[in-house]
Amino acid sequence: MKKDMALRSLSREQLEELLEIYAKNWLAMDGVWFQSVEAAHGMEEAMKHDAAAWERFTVIEAxxxxxxxxxxxxxxxxxxxxxxxxxxxxxxxQDSVYMEGNALFYRVGSCRVQSARTRKGMPLHPCKSVGILEYSGFARTIDSRICCECVSCYPEVTDDTCACLWKFTLK
Known part of the structure; x- marks a missing residue:
């Protein structure tokens, strides 16, 4: 196939760059549809649709x-x-995943979504409620025994050294 040949002709560095381009494109699409709903119907309505989308997408991805x-x-x-x-x-x-005792932590030091909204003069995305659905659903899909807890996420920031922090434990 022609598409296969195009990918096979790329170097590892080019494939990694393409993967980053695809990730940026995907995130841009996520932001564009959200901002469209936000502009037309307000943040509350946009968050309702965002929650529904992430609840389904996170399971597919996991x-x-x-x-x-x-x-x-x-x-x-x-x-x-x-x-x-x-x-x-x-x-x-800019994220990291690390163990501390019997818990796994996922820490986002710098969030591209929040940085973009700040740069555009928009209010921060109140992502905690959607994050709970997203990270809990992702973790449960990987292993049904895993519980997720939000340690810090806008608008309830308890750790101002990061964008958000999530804790996972086995029940």
């Missing part, structure tokens, strides 16, 4: 990553760590 990584049914926090490290928008944010 299932595909779980299959790609060939994770067992219950891969635990280590399986979740591996999957979180490969999330599409993770290529765009």
């Amino acid at each position: 299932r595909r990553l779980k299959a790609f990584l060939q994770l067992p049914e219950h891969p635990g926090l280590e399986g979740l760590r591996r999957a979180l490290e490969l999330r599409f928008y993770g290529r765009l944010n």
Whole structure:
């Protein structure tokens, strides 16, 4: 196929750059539809649609990553760590995944969405409610025993050294 040949002709560096372009394009599309609803119907309505979209998308993404990584049914926090490290928008944010005691933490130091909204003079995205749906759904799809807790996320920021912080534990 012609498409396969185009990809095969690229160097590893070019493929990595293309992956970043795809991630930026995906995030731009996410932001464009959200801002369209926000402008036409307000933040509350946009958040309602955002929650519905993320609740479905996060499960799709987690299932595909779980299959790609060939994770067992219950891969635990280590399986979740591996999957979180490969999330599409993770290529765009400054994030880290680390263990502390019996918990796994996912920390976003700098968020591209919030940075863009600030740059455009827009109010910050109140992402905690959607984040809870997103990260809980992602974690449960990787391993049904994993619980998610928001440590810090706008508008309830408890750690001003990062954009958001999530804690995962096994029940």
